[in-house]
Amino acid sequence: MRHRLAWSPWALFAALVCFAGAGYAEDKPAGTRVAETTPASGSKAEFVGAETCIGCHADKESSFKHSVHGLAWPNAKGIDFSRSCETCHGPGSLHAAAGGDKSNADFFTINNPREKKGPDASKTCLQCHQGGTRMHWSGSTHDAKNVSCVQCHSMHAEKVNDGKSPMLTKASVEQTCFQCHADKKAQIKKSAHMPIGEGKMTCTSCHNPHGSPDEKLMAKNTVMETCYECHADKRGPFLWEHPPAREDCRNCHNPHGSHNDRMLITKSNLLCQRCHSNANHPSNNYDDININRKTPQIFNRGCVNCHSKIHGSNHPGGKYYLR
Amino acid sequence: MTPRYWSIAAALAALLVPPACGAAEIKQELKTSVRQEFLSSPNGGKPFKFEEYQTRPNGFVLDEYSIDLRDPGYILDCSAKKTNLEDQSYRCTGGRPGFFQYTASWNQIPHLLSNQAKTGYTKGDGGVLTLPVTLRAATTVAPLATDTAKLMREFQSSLRDVQLGMREDIAAMEFRGRLSPAFTVTVGADRKHKFGNRPIGGSFGNTGGSNVQELPEPIDYVSNDANLGLDYAGQSGQLGLRYAYRGFQNGIQALTWDNPQSNVDSYSATNKQAAVGRMPLAPENEAHTVSLSGGYSLPWAGARVSANAGYSHWKADNPMYAMTTNTALRPGNAAGTAVPCDLSNPASCAYPSHILQEMDIYTQEFRLSARPTHKLRGSIAYRSYILENASGEKSFNGWVAYDGGSFKNETVSPELDQFRKDSLEAKADYDLFESFSVGGAAGVEYEKRTREVDKGKDYHVEVGSTYKPTQSLFVNLSYLLGLRRMNGFDYQTYRKFATQTAAAAPRDVFANEIPGMRRFDVADRNRNRARLQVQYTAPNDATLGVSILANRDDYRAGKDALSGNYPGFTNTQYGLIQNHTYTAGLDASTPLGDSFNLESYYEADFSRQLIRANPGTGQFPSDDIVDRLNEFSHIGGIALEWLPAKLVTTTIGYDLVFSQLHVDPVFNGGGGTVVNAQSWPTTKRMLQRVKTSAGYKVRENVELTANYAFEKFDVTDFALDNVPTLVQPTNSPTNNMTFLGASLRGYYAHSLAMGVRYKF
Secondary structure (H helix, E strand, O other): OOOOOOOHHHHHHHHHHHHHHOOOOOOOEOOOOOOOOOOOOOOOOOOOOHHHHHHHOOHHHHHHHOOHHHHHHHHHOOOOHHHHHHHHHOOOHHHHHHOOOOOOHHHHHOOOHHHOOHHHHHHHHHOOOOOHHHOOOOOOHHHHOOOOHHHHEOOOHHHOHHHOOOOEOOOOHHHHHHOOOHHHHHHOOOOEOOOOOOOOOOHHHOEOOOOOOOOOOEOOOOHHHHHHOOOHHHOOOOOEEOHHHHHOHHHOEOOOOEOOHHHEOOOHHHHHHOOOOOOOHHHEOOOHHHHHHOOOOOOOOHHHHOOOOOOEEOOOOHHHOOO | OOHHHHHHHHHHHHHOOOOOOOOOEEEEEEEEEEEEEEEEOOOOOOOOOOOOOOOOOOEEEEEEEEEEEEEOOEEEEEEEEOOOOOOOEEEEEEEEOOOEEEEEEEEEEEEEEEEEEEEOOEEOHHHEEEOOHHHHHHOOOOOHHHOHHHHHHHHHHOOEEEEEEEEEEEEEEEEEEEOOOOEEEEEEEEEEEEEEEEEEEOOOOOOOOOOOEEEEEEEEEEEEEEEEEEEEEEOOEEEEEEEEEEEEEEOOOEEEEEOOOOOOOEEOOOOEEOOEEEEEOOOOEEEEEEEEEEEEEOOOOOOEEEEEEEEEEEEEEEEOOOOOOOOOOEOOEOOOOOOOOEOOEHHHOOOOOEEEEEEEEEEEEEEEEEOOOOOEEEEEEEEEEEEEEOOOOOOEEEEEOOOOOOEEEEEEOOOOOOEEEEEEEEEEEEEOOOOEEEEEEEEEEEEEEOOOEOEEEEEEEEEEEEEEEEOOEEEEEEEEEEEEEEOOEOOOOOHHHOOOOOOOOOOOOOOOOOOOOOOOOOOEEEEEEEEEEEEEEOOOOOEEEEEEEEEEEEEEOOOOOOOOOOOOOOOOOOEEEEEEEEEEEEEEEEEEOOOEEEEEEEEEEEEEEEEEEEOOOOOOOOOEEEEEEEEEEEEEEEEEEEEEEOOEEEEEEEEEEEEEEEEEEEEEEOOOOOOOOOOOOOEEEEEEEEEEEEEEEEEOOEEEEEEEEEEEEEEEOOOOOOOOOEEOOOOOOOOOEEOOOOOOOOEEEEEEEEEEEEEO
16 A cells, blocks of 8 residues: 655645735835834824833833843844833833823823734744744634643743743743643643653643644644654664554553553553453453453553563564553 | 763754854753652562552652743753663753754653563573473483372472563654745654563463463564655645654564473374474564645635655564474374474475565545534545555465474464545534534444454444533533444355364464354444533633543444354354443533642543353363453542642642442253352452642742652452462363462552752
8 A cells, every 4th residue: 555645735836825925025024014003093103112111110120121121132233222122012102192091092002912802913923933833823623722932931931931942931841721720730640751840841841832733632633642742762664564563552541640550541551451452361351350360461460461562573473562 | 861862962952052052041950859659569579560660769859940042043952861770761842942942851651561480491502491400300300200199399499580561762853944934844763672571372272271381471672763755835725745664673573582391392192292382473573654635725616635645565574493303203294203394494394494474555535524514514534444465375285383282283374464434524513602502423433354254334323412501510411322234254265264164173273263253343233322521710720621431332243143054053143242331421620719729530430341251171162151351440539739828839639549349140041051150259349549748938939848648558359469370270180380479469558758859
């Protein structure tokens, strides 16, 4: 059985880019545009400089100057501190003139991503950060659910993480993700789990929350490729492949944690019997009688007491994964 | 950390030393503590592990040292953690902001499996496990040779401690630099070394079914990985090209172990023994992956196209071991006594000396997303995953399941399993109101594989709504209906069935893949899934997160007769026929007054599976039992933080992780034999942990800390809580199973630590 690649989507992609590209005179490098705001009043907001901003927002000065943005912008983009605030927040003259009066519509002419909905909130950040690992953000699960950059990140990072990258709103990657994924917080505390609680892994070791080609937001192109990053001994390829193991590790393992050994989705012999239930000893109903006898299929590590090469075998007689 | 790695780290640091540190702002912090622990096991014996990374040595611990240098032209952020413990780690990130950034790290990840295992084997070079000479000699000397019970007692007397566990040392570095405002290059490399022992089964299976020998498999894995990336980021278009190399080397390519019941090879109708067993271990392999990603923002309707194409080539070229170490056997001759077929004598082997396995993986994704109006957004995505087994066809004449018995004088040809999955999905969300949106998705996934059911489609429809009246409240509710509809059995092209002829023929042609078996991953499936997510932040910074997931999967036979119309087979679906899971998670925190913060979380899991099994050995599905598996989990925790004064911090927390599994037969049916089946004893695991900590700032930069932790683990598990080193099943006393005795044991532990946190 040979598989064929689908070329039609590639052709469509190329056509769209060519067609749309004709509308652009020049594709400038990212981050060269400055955020724009539409004034609520008739007058047009103008740039006033950071010195005006810190008149009210003095607490932001020190943290921003020591943040990655504060340090990088002068070098990389030629944006010194005086222009920093309005690079993201837009011209602030009307906002400043409102003097903190929220009944004045001009107060809201400032661009504050934290007060906006998902796509509008993220628009400011995406002006510079749409490449690299954010390439597939648009249309991703998080984007579709109106999750925005500022729900996880804080540009003014003095509140958390000691100003260090990646400037999260919470103290760690895990706490950031657990804001919405509360069930995962509990799962990683189960007795068989990856060392996330011990600080040796984080959610982003496997997932790319900014969008990825995989529907589960995997950091790599596929689930399997992600697992083999650490479990290269399971990559094979083997002479005797175990098809469910080759197709998807999650057929047998729960990567977020399990109460069964080796993060299995259920206890060993029942896991195997999900499939192997038709003839001879794999199909036996191992009950309390077998438990008292300490029948190997249900005792200790269950079926893999014998079928130890269950991920695949390179032995000429390995078709039962015993060798 | 070995001297070699220290020298590499020092060289790196020298290369990347800050050009001008004089004007930089430097922050340094040191955390140290003195620790005393007490562990015990309620049932006596050696206590099991406390925390994941083993018991720690009592005494001084350097918990963390960090230095953070910030200069307009350079940043450097380094930390060293637990430098005198096994889970030590070091990390440095630095660079010139906006131009380049590098990261170098060393991380040790220990994983203890058991600290009370015992083995009679001595580890030699090249994965050879040998038993004491005296015991080996005894296996052929009367009366031990004919009295396996006595022989096993001799084996028991040779046991000594072996620690089962592994450690992975990871050295990694990454450099990212901007070549121009639009181009960024990334170079990374890491080296992982995993070593230690883990249990592995090495059955001889020569008498009474399966003589399990559990062995301490020596692990010596090295992975060398490299990454190279080039990114272009324009205002409207972005492009990324990546190359990844993964090289895996196994220092121990085969495991060879003595049979504790025999040191002679034989093969006859009544006596099937092998003196030594051998199995190849994880094959060395390498993978090359190239991927190209691109995204382009179209000038209309807020539209954007993105695409990704990836190609991986996996290759494993490893020694091909002979079918057995049993010198009484040779290929094609069950009773031969001539030259053994081995790598030392390849001329006698029917197998090649090396075996080359290759796979090609293709992945594609195309997505068009758009926001034509402020209220409407949608996307359409196509994904493809193709696994092409590019290995050559192979076949072997004669094979042995385990080195003792079960010689099969037949030709076997490993199947070249292929797999592909293509999916097309369209999604749309519409904001009915400023704070309320509804959405829907519909998709189809096409699967094709070299399996007993060769192809099928999985349709799904999902509807949902999101309520987000303010930035502080988010409610997401969704429901998914999935219908997987597969083809019938592919008798024509599925070679594993090809030799299946009639009911009278051997029915276990290949791993029991006989007509009548339809596995749950290729069976028809009805899926109903509902999800609720709530996140709320109150004005006083109290937070509430709720996550509920209910999933019901029901499996059914689907197209065509499951029996394949063979006499003696029924049309009943076996294996997993129902899998329902329900999960509810809660996370809440709130300040209590000016000086208290309360945090809590709780999750309840419930899983119910129905698995249809057979009542007895060798019976075919004319009778059956449906087992019901119920699994409950309760996981929760509560922590109280008390800040009585500006200089004092106190916390106390309690965590509980509890799970319970129960299996009972709920239906004996099918007709024919009356079957009595008994419930399993309930298995339980409970981990309780109390942690308290207190901190007092003597000065602004000096804090005294005290930590106390109590941890208690209880376990009731018929399979794992009492694993002896020798088991002889009462119904098969000649089946001598030797285990490592790696039981899962309860324990309790106290840990007290007093420390200092100092900021320079």
